Amino acid sequence: MNENSIPNFREIGEITGSTDSRDVLAHATRQAAKNFDDYLIVDVDAHVSEDHFWSEIIDLIDNDVLRQIGQHQVKGFGGSNALLNISPGLSLQSVGGRIGHQGRREPVQDDGVHRFISTARRSMDAMGLDYQVVFPSAMLLLGMHPQDEIEVALAKAFNRWMIERILPIDTRMKGLLYLPFNTPEACEELVAQYGATEGIIGFTVCSTRNKPVHHDCYMRLYSMIQELGKPLAFHSGYHWGDPSFAQLNRFLSMHALSFTHYNQIHVTNWIINAMPERFPKLNMLWVESGLAWIPFLMQRLDHEVMMRPSEAPGLKRLPSDYMREMYYTSQPLERGNMKLLEATMEAMNAETQLLYSSDWPHWDWDSPATIGSIPFLSEQAKRNILGLNAARLFNLDTTRRKPLAEDVLANRPKTAS
Amino acid sequence: MSAPAMTTGASRQVVLGRHEELKIRQRMVIEVEGVGIGVYFIGEEVRAYLNICPHMGGPVCQGKIMPRTLEQVADSGKSLGLGFSKDQMHIVCPWHGFEFDMLTGRHPIDKSVGLTPIPVEVSNGEVVLTVGETRP
Ligand code: FES
Numbered sequence: 001m002n003e004n005s006i007p008n009f010r011e012i013g014e015i016t017g018s019t020d021s022r023d024v025l026a027h028a029t030r031q032a033a034k035n036f037d038d039y040l041i042v043d044v045d046a047h048v049s050e051d052h053f054w055s056e057i058i059d060l061i062d063n064d065v066l067r068q069i070g071q072h073q074v075k076g077f078g079g080s081n082a083l084l085n086i087s088p089g090l091s092l093q094s095v096g097g098r099i100g101h102q103g104r105r106e107p108v109q110d111d112g113v114h115r116f117i118s119t120a121r122r123s124m125d126a127m128g129l130d131y132q133v134v135f136p137s138a139m140l141l142l143g144m145h146p147q148d149e150i151e152v153a154l155a156k157a158f159n160r161w162m163i164e165r166i167l168p169i170d171t172r173m174k175g176l177l178y179l180p181f182n183t184p185e186a187c188e189e190l191v192a193q194y195g196a197t198e199g200i201i202g203f204t205v206c207s208t209r210n211k212p213v214h215h216d217c218y219m220r221l222y223s224m225i226q227e228l229g230k231p232l233a234f235h236s237g238y239h240w241g242d243p244s245f246a247q248l249n250r251f252l253s254m255h256a257l258s259f260t261h262y263n264q265i266h267v268t269n270w271i272i273n274a275m276p277e278r279f280p281k282l283n284m285l286w287v288e289s290g291l292a293w294i295p296f297l298m299q300r301l302d303h304e305v306m307m308r309p310s311e312a313p314g315l316k317r318l319p320s321d322y323m324r325e326m327y328y329t330s331q332p333l334e335r336g337n338m339k340l341l342e343a344t345m346e347a348m349n350a351e352t353q354l355l356y357s358s359d360w361p362h363w364d365w366d367s368p369a370t371i372g373s374i375p376f377l378s379e380q381a382k383r384n385i386l387g388l389n390a391a392r393l394f395n396l397d398t399t400r401r402k403p404l405a406e407d408v409l410a411n412r413p414k415t416a417s
Numbered sequence: 418m419s420a421p422a423m424t425t426g427a428s429r430q431v432v433l434g435r436h437e438e439l440k441i442r443q444r445m446v447i448e449v450e451g452v453g454i455g456v457y458f459i460g461e462e463v464r465a466y467l468n469i470c471p472h473m474g475g476p477v478c479q480g481k482i483m484p485r486t487l488e489q490v491a492d493s494g495k496s497l498g499l500g501f502s503k504d505q506m507h508i509v510c511p512w513h514g515f516e517f518d519m520l521t522g523r524h525p526i527d528k529s530v531g532l533t534p535i536p537v538e539v540s541n542g543e544v545v546l547t548v549g550e551t552r553p
Pocket residue numbers: 470471472473474475476477510511512513514515
């Protein structure tokens with residue numbers, strides 16, 4: 001044997017759905033330690049996986065009848081999907097279990113801290129995030145629920161759960177108030193009740209729904225939000241039941257198209273009906289559609305508006321000009337062709353308008369290195385996209401909030417990796 | 418996509434154990450001086466790859482091992498449905514699901530994307546890895 005032999009090695013284990021997030025994400029922590037430990041990083045879209053805590057939310061429903069039905073379903077067939085309209089058999093995100101962190105259930109010691117916060121802190125520390133904004137994932141389809149009153153009841157309960165139980169525990173967690181958009185009056189009530197609450201940094205509408213955003217029934221709501229000075233986010237999603245998407249036989253096909261589809265519809269209505277002229281101070285944020293659709297829509301709308309200005313009479317500039325002033329989140333970032341990505345980022349003014357988002361723990365999540373390793377971005381552009389743009393939009397304190405990446409690596413459990 | 422560089426300093430050898438005993442395991446993942454490496458046993462063949470995914474640097478060797486999924490197509494062009502390959506196994510990255518052929522280390526669709534191979538051989542009945550001195 002060669003005298004340079006190294007007889008010692010350590011075996012490391014498989015990563016599964018119950019592996020500690022700090023071990024699953026250890027490579028991301030190393031990337032952070034090496035490349036951007038001193039960056040402010042704000043993750044504008046991570047997911048609560050509130051299904052683990054669904055019974056807590058059901059218990060907060062203010063309507064006696066709906067709460068009773070929900071509590072009954074929690075104990076039975078409905079389980080952690082009680083009152084929801086998601087279809088478990090169509091939940092193919094984990095690719096047959098290949099991607100274990102989608103729907104993960106990792107052990108957490110009962111140390112008196114809410115389990116949601118304990119797991120969220122692990123992923124924040126491991127990715128080097130100073131702040132994380134949580135979106136409710138199982139509620140992303142609620143806009144297609146046939147019972148509007150259930151969307152309202154769950155929206156109220158979820159917002160209370162987030163505001164009363166979650167956000168006060170850790171100021172690194174921030175929330176966007178869920179708006180039950182199918183019922184505008186309920187949205188107005190929620191904005192009036194919680195809009196100024198600390199920790200609520202904006203408002204969110206789940207985009208998967210068939211409601212035209214320019215309808216007059218929403219004008220009071222937009223005025224209220226504009227008055228508060230906090231952004232309005234539209235979070236896209238999928239819906240395999242949509243007749244167009246029902247033609248698609250694979251989850252990937254439906255997922256690739258539908259996540260861009262709903263935000264394209266809403267941006268188109270928003271611009272062609274001149275909403276940016278009507279609410280010029282309302283900051284709009286478009287979430288989880290990636291970026292490739294943005295130059296597509298800019299070109300399509302500019303092209304048609306030039307030929308048919310009589311159908312968009314409220315516009316004073318081209319649609320692409322308005323789109324360049326909106327904000328977008330980065331995930332799932334299409335990185336397969338860097339030249340196209342560079343042109344896209346230039347077209348949308350990514351340096352000031354793009355906000356990093358992880359979508360953790362969903363299967364197509366993006367680590368901060370997704371932005372940090374883009375070769376054509378300047379150091380300042382990376383800092384802006386990873387955190388400074390979000391700090392400006394959401395008015396966040398830019399003082400460091402996260403532990404040192406080296407300390408996170410030293411303290412992780414090392415059950416795997 | 419760019420494969421992470423493994424610089425080659427003076428190489429050193431790591432003896433993992435007797436091939437007869439190891440080959441009944443499909444895979445072992447080890448860490449040598451901070452470098453993660455997955456070692457795969459496919460019949461009498463042995464392969465080793467760096468535990469860093471060419472996609473976004475995930476711990477590719479620590480995910481599931483799955484048979485390649487195939488779609489059989491009849492001469493008529495009709496699909497005969499999905500099935501698992503009986504002889505091709507895939508290394509699946511646990512971060513986002515990129516799959517790599519266990520024998521070749523290549524992605525099944527875009528063959529320009531692949532794992533970083535680490536030299537491994539069976540010598541005198543022992544599985545021996547050769548690793549560079551420097552870190553990836
Ligand atoms: S890092 Fe391996 S699939 Fe993304």
